[in-house]
Amino acid sequence: MASSTGNSPDGPESTSPAEAPQTPARRGRVRLRRAAVMAVPATAITAGLAILTAQGALGVQFAISGMPFVVTAEELRGEGFAQYGGLDNMAEDSPNAGDTGGQVLVVTSVVDKATLDGLCQSVDLGGTNLLLKAGWGADKVTASHLTTDSTQLSGSGEFGNIEIGNDASTLDKVDQKGPKGVFSQQADTVVIKDLRQENYAATAAVFKLPGLKMSFSESGCP
Amino acid sequence: MPDRAGRPRQGPWTAFRHWRGRRPFWGGLLLALGGAEILLTMKASVKVILHVGMQGLAGYLLPGLMVLLGLLILFNPAQRLFYSITGVLVTLGTWLTSNLGGFFVGLLLGGVGSCLAFGWLPDQESRRERRRRRREARAARQPLEPRTDGPV
Numbered sequence: 001m002a003s004s005t006g007n008s009p010d011g012p013e014s015t016s017p018a019e020a021p022q023t024p025a026r027r028g029r030v031r032l033r034r035a036a037v038m039a040v041p042a043t044a045i046t047a048g049l050a051i052l053t054a055q056g057a058l059g060v061q062f063a064i065s066g067m068p069f070v071v072t073a074e075e076l077r078g079e080g081f082a083q084y085g086g087l088d089n090m091a092e093d094s095p096n097a098g099d100t101g102g103q104v105l106v107v108t109s110v111v112d113k114a115t116l117d118g119l120c121q122s123v124d125l126g127g128t129n130l131l132l133k134a135g136w137g138a139d140k141v142t143a144s145h146l147t148t149d150s151t152q153l154s155g156s157g158e159f160g161n162i163e164i165g166n167d168a169s170t171l172d173k174v175d176q177k178g179p180k181g182v183f184s185q186q187a188d189t190v191v192i193k194d195l196r197q198e199n200y201a202a203t204a205a206v207f208k209l210p211g212l213k214m215s216f217s218e219s220g221c222p
Numbered sequence: 223m224p225d226r227a228g229r230p231r232q233g234p235w236t237a238f239r240h241w242r243g244r245r246p247f248w249g250g251l252l253l254a255l256g257g258a259e260i261l262l263t264m265k266a267s268v269k270v271i272l273h274v275g276m277q278g279l280a281g282y283l284l285p286g287l288m289v290l291l292g293l294l295i296l297f298n299p300a301q302r303l304f305y306s307i308t309g310v311l312v313t314l315g316t317w318l319t320s321n322l323g324g325f326f327v328g329l330l331l332g333g334v335g336s337c338l339a340f341g342w343l344p345d346q347e348s349r350r351e352r353r354r355r356r357r358e359a360r361a362a363r364q365p366l367e368p369r370t371d372g373p374v
Contacts, residue, residue, distance in 0.1 A: 027243030027297075028344040035341025042333050049317045059242050061281055061319045130325065214325070 019094040056139045056210030061203075068151070068200055072221040073116040073135075076192045078146075079111030081159065082176070084168035086149065103204070106149040107198050111190065118140040119209075122220030123204045129220040139210035145203075147176070152198040160189035168183035196221075245299035251337030253309050254292025257332030258317055260285035260324035281320040287312045288332050297341045302339050309312075310336035 031049040052058040086108050119141045135141035164185040168178025171185040260267055291309040295302050298356025313332030316323040346352075 014342055026246065026347060027344050028342055029346035029349070030246070030249070030338050030341045031343050031346070032341065035337045037311060038306070038335040038340040039333075042314065042337060046315055046317070046329065048362055049314065051359065052315075053322075058318065060317070213364065214322075 013133075034171040041154050049198050053068075053187045053209055054212045056141075056208050059206035061205065061209045062207050068198055069121060069202075070221050071148070071195075071197045071199055071202070072118075072120045073141075073182065073195045074115060074118035074193070076155075076190070076195045078111035078114040078190040080110075080172045080174045080188070081190040082110045082171045082178075082186040084108055084171070084178035084182050084183060086178065087206050088180070106151055106154065107195075108178065109150060109153070110176050111146045112144065112174050114143045116143065116195075120221040122217070125165075125219060129217050131215050131217045131220065134209035134212045137211045142208045143204040143208065145205035146198060146201050147203050149201040150197045153196070155192040155195040157193075159187040162187040184219070244344065246302055246339040246342035248297065249302075249306065249337070249342055250292045250295030252292070252331045252335030252338065253306075253313070254289045254296065254335075255289075256313065256324070256328040256333075256335060257285040257288025257292060258328075259331060260288065260320050260328035263321045263328070265325045275278055284312050284316045284319050285324070285328065288328075290314070292335060299342075299344075302342065306336045306339035309339065315332075327356045 010054055026209055033063060048059065083109070086106055117140050119133065119135045122129045162185060166184050166186060167180060168182040168184035169180040171177050171184055171186050178184055248270060261282070263302075264285065271334045284289070291305045293313065295309070298305075310333060313323070313329060315338060317329055320328075347355075
């Protein structure tokens with residue numbers, strides 16, 4: 001530090017002008033060594049959580065919405081499946097409302113235990129897409145209590161023991177019920193290939209994401 | 223900037239600067255902002271949240287706590303150790319409960335904020351003063367070496 005002339009006491013105006021000149025201005029300050037006592041273990045734990053999540057050992061909970069987003073998967077296998085119609089309400093005076101009156105007609109799909117192969121999820125942030133990929137390797141993505149409010153859903157499906165036309169309030173193959181007097185269908189098992197959903201809201205109790213990759217991309221999921 | 227001329231400064235900015243100097247301002251602010259960012263990514267409708275039940279609620283509870291702890295650090299800085307330790311644990315918890323900690327952004331803000339609040343100490347001498355004293359101490363330890371920039 002012998003050559004650091006900028007810090008010399010006879011050149012104080014070259015450093016920060018924030019100090020009042022007449023009083024030595026004793027303020028509270030962050031002592032770096034003290035902050036490091038917390039920062040080092042916190043960083044280590046964060047790295048540990050990220051690694052465990054990417055290995056699929058740790059489940060993560062998701063609940064994103066407000067903006068529509070796309071979910072695609074090469075294959076979805078599920079136990080306990082139900083679907084019913086519903087209305088989602090936007091926040092009052094939402095700029096996304098347009099001429100819809102702030103309401104979106106959605107189909108709510110519930111899968112009790114889902115296994116997804118080749119999952120891709122993208123959110124359009126305006127200009128760029130936040131891309132989330134998982135389960136492209138040997139380990140598959142698993143989710144429990146997966147609930148999605150979709151405006152569009154496509155894929156080739158196969159249902160086991162399906163019941164179509166129940167009242168949504170009488171669903172018993174999943175532990176969720178819809179509103180009374182609404183059309184619904186439910187099945188014991190479900191397999192959907194080349195799944196593509198445009199979702200308005202989605203939640204899952206627990207998502208396990210082996211081989212997690214997050215990135216920004218010009219284009220969303222295919 | 224009248225302070226450059228050596229005059230005592232007046233007005234709300236000075237008052238704010240003094241208020242800021244008495245608390246871990248950036249720590250509390252970053253922690254609260256991190257919580258707010260995570261809450262923004264959690265805008266799923268209440269109906270859907272109720273489907274999932276208690277586990278869905280935790281996704282809102284943790285970032286809400288982050289905002290609260292950040293504000294408490296700002297307005298009750300005496301308890302900053304407890305708030306910042308709780309804050310960093312809650313922040314780490316949002317990785318599991320709330321969209322990977324608001325897609326990492328809120329987690330980062332909250333973690334940095336908690337560490338800053340933890341490392342903050344009141345009534346410190348200014349950085350320049352501390353640097354000068356350290357240099358003096360070093361100069362005193364090596365009195366034989368001729369120095370050009372140390373105090374004479």
